[in-house]
Amino acid sequence: xxxxxxxxxxxxxxxxxxxxxxxxxxxxxxxxxxxxxxxxxxxxxxxxxxxxxxxxxxxxxxxxxxxxxxxxxxxxxxxxxxxxxxxxxxxxxxxxxxxxxxxxxxxxxxxxxxxxxxxxxxxxxxxxxxxxxxxxxxxxxxxxxxxxxxxxxxxxxxxxxxxxxxxxxxxxxxxxxxxxxxxxxxxxxxxxxxxxxxxxxxxxxxxxxxxxxxxxxxxxxxxxxxxxxxxxxxxxxxxxxxxxxxxxxxxxxxxxxxxxxxxxxxxxxxxxxxxxxxxxxxxxxxxxxxxxxxxxxxxxxxxxxxxxxxxxxxxxxxxxxxxxxxxxxxxxxxxxxxxxxxxxxxxxxxxxxxxxxxxxxxxxxxxxx
Ligand code: MG
Numbered sequence: 105x106x107x108x109x110x111x112x113x114x115x116x117x118x119x120x121x122x123x124x125x126x127x128x129x130x131x132x133x134x135x136x137x138x139x140x141x142x143x144x145x146x147x148x149x150x151x152x153x154x155x156x157x158x159x160x161x162x163x164x165x166x167x168x169x170x171x172x173x174x175x176x177x178x179x180x181x182x183x184x185x186x187x188x189x190x191x192x193x194x195x196x197x198x199x200x201x202x203x204x205x206x207x208x209x210x211x212x213x214x215x216x217x218x219x220x221x222x223x224x225x226x227x228x229x230x231x232x233x234x235x236x237x238x239x240x241x242x243x244x245x246x247x248x249x250x251x252x253x254x255x256x257x258x259x260x261x262x263x264x265x266x267x268x269x270x271x272x273x274x275x276x277x278x279x280x281x282x283x284x285x286x287x288x289x290x291x292x293x294x295x296x297x298x299x300x301x302x303x304x305x306x307x308x309x310x311x312x313x314x315x316x317x318x319x320x321x322x323x324x325x326x327x328x329x330x331x332x333x334x335x336x337x338x339x340x341x342x343x344x345x346x347x348x349x350x351x352x353x354x355x356x357x358x359x360x361x362x363x364x365x366x367x368x369x370x371x372x373x374x375x376x377x378x379x380x381x382x383x384x385x386x387x388x389x390x391x392x393x394x395x396x397x398x399x400x401x402x403x404x405x406x407x408x409x410x411x412x413x414x415x416x417x418x419x420x421x422x423x424x425x426x427x428x429x430x431x432x433x434x435x436x437x438x439x440x441x442x443x444x445x446x447x448x449x450x451x452x453x454x455x456x457x458x459x460x461x462x463x464x465x466x467x468x469x470x471x472x473x
Contacts, residue, residue: 105182105225109142110174110214112166115470116157119434125253127279127310133157134434137165137209139174141217143182147224150460151217153209153383159472161206168210172196177214183225185218189389204361208386215387216415220458229418230458234392236422238452244431244445245273245302252277256289260296270448273302273329273428279310283319287326294326306332309359313342316350323352330355330377338365343374355379358408362386363393370401381408382415388458392419399425406430413443414459417450438466 115136124131138152155162173192180188192214193199198207223230231240246269249262263274276293278286286305294303305328311319316334323331330353335342337359347354357379360366369375378398382391391407398405405423407416409430420426429450436442440461444451453459 105143105145105147105221107141107177107180107182108144110170110177111140111142112169112174112213113138113140113467114159114162114166114472115152115435115438115466116159116162116472117435117438117470120248124251126277126306126308127252128308129156130253131156135159135162136435136438137162137169138213139169139217141177141182141214141221143221145225147182147221148461149182149217149219149221149224150458150462151213151215151220151387152460153213155209162472164206165210165213168198168206169213172198173210173214182218182221185215185222186389188218189215189387193386208361209384212383212385212387215389216382216458216460219388219415220460224457227456229453229456230388230415231418231421231453234419234422236418240421240424240427240452242417242420242426242450243273243428244271244448244450245275245304245428246271246431247275247306248432248434250274250276250293250306252279256292259289260292263293263297267297267301270446271431272300272448273304275304275306275332275430277308278305279307283311283315286319287322290323290326290328299327302329303327304329304332304355307334309333309335309337311335313345316342316346320346320350320352323350328352332356332377332379333358340368340372340374343369344372347374347376353377355406357381357394358384360385360394363390363397366394366397370398370403376403378403378405379408380405382419388415388419392423395419395423395425399423404428414439417443417453418459420450421452438462438470 135155135157136152141149332355353376355377380394405425441455
């Protein structure tokens with residue numbers, strides 16, 4: 105099945121509520137630079153990455169796909185996904201100008217589109233192609249209600265509503281200028297949801313080590329399930345020291361751009377819940393490697409879902425290390441078969457492919473140049 109054309113796109117999709125913030129970002133819409141890969145067999149593959157929707161940087165990703173990676177794909181057999189990943193990684197020259205960020209995100213979008221083709225050609229959903237079983241269940245936890253710029257009462261009301269909807273896990277953003285305020289908000293939500301619901305917190309890499317040591321130690325008072333990205337995303341020894349000093353488990357991985365970085369954090373004892381992101385690490389191909397690596401060390405994997413829940417749901421169904429997944433429903437209305445939660449668990453997708461096929465009107469509605 106020969107690749108005939110590679111067409112990049114950029115989507116900018118408004119987010120729910122339109123006033124979303126964590127400790128480092130304000131978000132009004134989500135960016136999804138991506139690609140449609142066409143084949144002579146009539147099958148089209150869809151892949152994309154995720155950004156904060158800055159048009160100038162989204163264009164860098166789009167152009168890396170269209171001008172650097174795309175020409176290397178035309179004429180190739182779309183089914184040879186791993187070989188094509190290796191070709192793009194090692195002969196395109198992108199690794200020379202960047203092994204993280206733009207180049208890996210562009211490669212991610214392409215790799216996801218190729219897996220989408222491979223699963224469609226096999227006439228099965230990706231989870232089945234990867235060896236998963238229909239009976240696997242993936243629990244959902246909800247992040248779309250714990251935003252840092254919301255009032256404490258809004259957090260409490262939203263957490264209660266999510267639990268009433270069947271979610272058994274909710275995540276709060278932390279990282280207020282006064283960390284005591286973070287503790288107040290965590291306490292209020294814990295009291296509102298009771299002891300049986302999992303409560304995660306996410307600092308989005310804003311704390312320094314002294315703050316993390318001091319306030320991280322207080323999280324056990326509220327039975328916090330994990331503290332996510334407490335420190336800068338590349339700080340292996342800092343996370344290792346924190347892991348030795350507090351009892352609350354550490355989650356991270358959404359800003360790691362290669363399986364080797366996961367090896368570094370895991371072998372240093374610096375992470376407990378492993379969170380690779382297929383839309384950043386270079387696609388499903390290296391993301392699967394990171395999942396297997398974590399699994400070998402006996403660590404649970406909770407793929408960084410956000411809007412990328414489509415491919416991460418497929419992978420989670422397929423791998424026994426992944427039984428929990430984040431839910432942020434910002435992009436779901438763009439897809440033919442959006443990830444759907446019922447009674448706190450994701451429904452198993454049935455359509456052939458990686459789940460990334462866009463609705464016919466998505467690019468007309470949200471496409472930007
Ligand atoms: Mg996070």
